[in-house]
Amino acid sequence: MMKPETTPHIFFDYNRKDLDNEILLKLYRGMLKPRMIEEKMLILLRQGKVSKWFSGIGQEAISVGITAVLDKDEYILPMHRNLAVFTMRDIPLHRLFSQWQGKANGFTKGRDRSFHFGTQEFHIVGMISHLGPQFGVADGIALANKLKGNNKVCAVFTGEGGTSEGDIHEALNVASVWQLPVLFCVENNGYGLSTPTNEQYNCENIADRGKGYGMEAHIIEGNDILEVYTKLKNLVESMRINPRPVLLEFKTFRMRGHEEASGTKYVPTDLIDEWGLRDPLLNYESYLLNEGVLSEEKIQEFKDEFKHEIDENLDIAFAEPKIESTEANELNDVYKEFKYQEVKENSKKENIRLIDAISQGLKQSMERHDNLVIMGQDVAEYGGVFKITEGFVEQFGKDRVRNTPICESAIVSAAMGLSINGYKAIVEMQFADFVTSGFNPIINYLAKSHYRWSEKADVVVRMPCGAGVGAGPFHSQTNEAWFTHTPGLKVVYPAFPYDAKGLLATSIEDPNPVMFFEHKALYRSIRQDVPTDYYTLPLGKASLLKEGKDVTIITYGAGVHWALDTLDQNQEISADLIDLRTLVPLDTEAIYNSVKKTGKVIILQEDSMFGGIASDISALIMENCFEYLDAPVKRVASLETPIPFAANLESAYLPKQKFKEILLDLLSY
Numbered sequence: 219m220m221k222p223e224t225t226p227h228i229f230f231d232y233n234r235k236d237l238d239n240e241i242l243l244k245l246y247r248g249m250l251k252p253r254m255i256e257e258k259m260l261i262l263l264r265q266g267k268v269s270k271w272f273s274g275i276g277q278e279a280i281s282v283g284i285t286a287v288l289d290k291d292e293y294i295l296p297m298h299r300n301l302a303v304f305t306m307r308d309i310p311l312h313r314l315f316s317q318w319q320g321k322a323n324g325f326t327k328g329r330d331r332s333f334h335f336g337t338q339e340f341h342i343v344g345m346i347s348h349l350g351p352q353f354g355v356a357d358g359i360a361l362a363n364k365l366k367g368n369n370k371v372c373a374v375f376t377g378e379g380g381t382s383e384g385d386i387h388e389a390l391n392v393a394s395v396w397q398l399p400v401l402f403c404v405e406n407n408g409y410g411l412s413t414p415t416n417e418q419y420n421c422e423n424i425a426d427r428g429k430g431y432g433m434e435a436h437i438i439e440g441n442d443i444l445e446v447y448t449k450l451k452n453l454v455e456s457m458r459i460n461p462r463p464v465l466l467e468f469k470t471f472r473m474r475g476h477e478e479a480s481g482t483k484y485v486p487t488d489l490i491d492e493w494g495l496r497d498p499l500l501n502y503e504s505y506l507l508n509e510g511v512l513s514e515e516k517i518q519e520f521k522d523e524f525k526h527e528i529d530e531n532l533d534i535a536f537a538e539p540k541i542e543s544t545e546a547n548e549l550n551d552v553y554k555e556f557k558y559q560e561v562k563e564n565s566k567k568e569n570i571r572l573i574d575a576i577s578q579g580l581k582q583s584m585e586r587h588d589n590l591v592i593m594g595q596d597v598a599e600y601g602g603v604f605k606i607t608e609g610f611v612e613q614f615g616k617d618r619v620r621n622t623p624i625c626e627s628a629i630v631s632a633a634m635g636l637s638i639n640g641y642k643a644i645v646e647m648q649f650a651d652f653v654t655s656g657f658n659p660i661i662n663y664l665a666k667s668h669y670r671w672s673e674k675a676d677v678v679v680r681m682p683c684g685a686g687v688g689a690g691p692f693h694s695q696t697n698e699a700w701f702t703h704t705p706g707l708k709v710v711y712p713a714f715p716y717d718a719k720g721l722l723a724t725s726i727e728d729p730n731p732v733m734f735f736e737h738k739a740l741y742r743s744i745r746q747d748v749p750t751d752y753y754t755l756p757l758g759k760a761s762l763l764k765e766g767k768d769v770t771i772i773t774y775g776a777g778v779h780w781a782l783d784t785l786d787q788n789q790e791i792s793a794d795l796i797d798l799r800t801l802v803p804l805d806t807e808a809i810y811n812s813v814k815k816t817g818k819v820i821i822l823q824e825d826s827m828f829g830g831i832a833s834d835i836s837a838l839i840m841e842n843c844f845e846y847l848d849a850p851v852k853r854v855a856s857l858e859t860p861i862p863f864a865a866n867l868e869s870a871y872l873p874k875q876k877f878k879e880i881l882l883d884l885l886s887y
């Protein structure tokens with residue numbers, strides 16, 4: 219043990235209250251083990267056997283106290299300094315060591331490092347590097363607990379630096395509005411990387427913010443294990459009876475660098491000395507010795523036991539071979555396997571608009587899946603700004619049709635939490651443009667979870683999108699390319715009521731995250747005969763709307779209708795018209811088959827050109843069908859500008875007119 223020379227006197231005024239010796243020793247052992255693991259890791263780091271280490275030395279009492287009061291099936295969402303959460307849940311050490319060495323017996327198949335993993339087996343949901351989304355995920359887990367009525371509490375951690383992130387504020391607000399049983403644990407350890415607290419926030423205590431959120435909050439001496447344990451025990455017991463969020467600020471200190479390589483030069487040495495006197499383990503050890511609960515022999519016995527356990531498990535991890543994989547295996551794990559089940563359509567049809575088809579599809583999915591929750595701004599009594607969820611509250615209740623505060627990021631994160639805890643979630647973006655405010659959890663949490671730790675993200679994000687409605691730069695974007703670029707997401711973009719209803723049903727069945735684009739200009743303008751009952755359509759299948767021999771037109775969304783209009787007005791053109799319907803997965807087979815037949819291709823997208831999906835489809839065609847081409851592949855897209863408001867500017871921005879000209883040009887090539 220690295221025992222500072224200063225310790226033997228006891229800094230804390232420990233109060234064991236009515237705790238028996240067994241608990242006192244459990245807490246001691248709970249802190250001793252991660253301390254010994256860390257000390258071993260520091261040695262291995264110096265020997266180059268571990269790549270990076272984020273030390274929680276000096277902060278163990280918080281993780282130990284919290285994990286000790288929660289039941290094993292109550293979720294904990296730790297950060298990078300909470301090793302004790304993992305050891306207190308009795309994860310076999312060799313699995314942790316394998317994780318840190320990027321080996322197969324870890325939790326991420328070598329795909330993510332350090333504490334960036336979760337495990338359903340141990341009810342732990344690890345962090346993503348971006349820190350803040352953890353709080354929103356905890357909201358979702360707690361919401362699921364509340365909906366189940368199981369009286370469970372969950373705990374989530376952050377450092378004080380992380381509390382400056384918008385995600386954290388959003389999640390605290392949502393938890394308070396929805397009264398979610400979450401312990402929000404802020405470990406205030408003085409520094410965020412090198413930034414001291416006075417450059418991080420300008421209030422006296424982070425717990426003071428509880429008042430602003432309308433939330434109970436407490437300050438806890440984070441290095442006093444008995445204070446942590448006893449306060450938390452009472453709180454958790456009362457939260458189980460009376461579910462509510464609680465904000466906790468633990469005063470503690472980061473005794474080592476942010477990570478080992480970055481050192482502590484910027485930390486005044488007297489501060490380190492001062493906090494060295496408050497070491498949670500050494501003080502507690504002295505106290506237990508004084509109390510006669512512990513003896514020097516017992517300490518040695520525990521240390522020998524842990525040393526043996528650590529060494530033995532390290533041997534197992536070191537003996538494990540380097541991870542092997544194949545490209546196919548890596549690609550295969552990006553998505554959770556989903557076996558499409560066809561639900562055949564009934565013969566009764568009614569002529570309805572796109573918007574009605576989506577509403578019907580949603581409603582029938584709500585009837586089919588008891589565990590499906592819809593969240594969005596104004597989606598409850600108001601029915602959403604497009605009235606798609608009108609009447610849903612009456613049928614499904616406010617628990618499952620939830621108005622949210624204006625906080626896209628926390629709600630997407632909460633959707634992830636619902637999925638982790640057994641629910642399906644639909645998040646309605648009021649307009650697809652606003653997804654920027656929920657971008658982080660979509661790109662980093664939903665999309666990457668299955669690849670990282672085999673956890674599904676059973677979430678559909680509905681995206682009312684598109685121009686042609688005179689709504690200007692912030693209510694008109696069709697931003698699918700932001701998502702088609704991100705492995706792990708599926709992207710669906712129907713152009714007709716029939717497709718929209720069936721594809722939405724499948725998107726909801728699919729346990730993977732789906733971005734579901736709904737074109738606003740088509741909502742009320744496109745009608746079709748649609749089966750009245752529930753049915754599904756497969757993702758990844760384009761539809762061939764027209765067959766011809768001279769050219770292939772590939773498009774989706776509003777582009778489909780522009781192409782249909784153009785072909786209507788130019789009956790002499792003999793074209794294959796492909797409506798992609800889903801962009802990820804992309805039906806390359808339908809594309810190549812048609813191109814091989816016609817030899818000429820034009821790809822039409824509503825989005826601006828550069829970096830859009832038309833460019834990728836064009837590249838795929840050139841790589842796979844070059845010898846069949848009789849002309850260069852043409853792309854047609856909107857101008858490289860934001861979307862203007864005035865009707866004439868907007869129509870000059872959109873590519874409908876340009877499409878006709880380029881198509882005619884291509885035909886005469």
Ligand SMILES: Cc1ncc(C[n+]2csc(CCOP(=O)(O)OP(=O)(O)O)c2C)c(N)n1
Nearest residue numbers: 299347348349376377378379380409410411
């Ligand atoms: C969004 C984001 N910005 C910056 C970082 C880089 N970063 C990682 S941890 C960290 C400091 C976090 O400080 P704090 O929340 O106080 O936790 P501590 O490390 O002190 O335990 C920073 C700046 C990050 N991971 N994510």
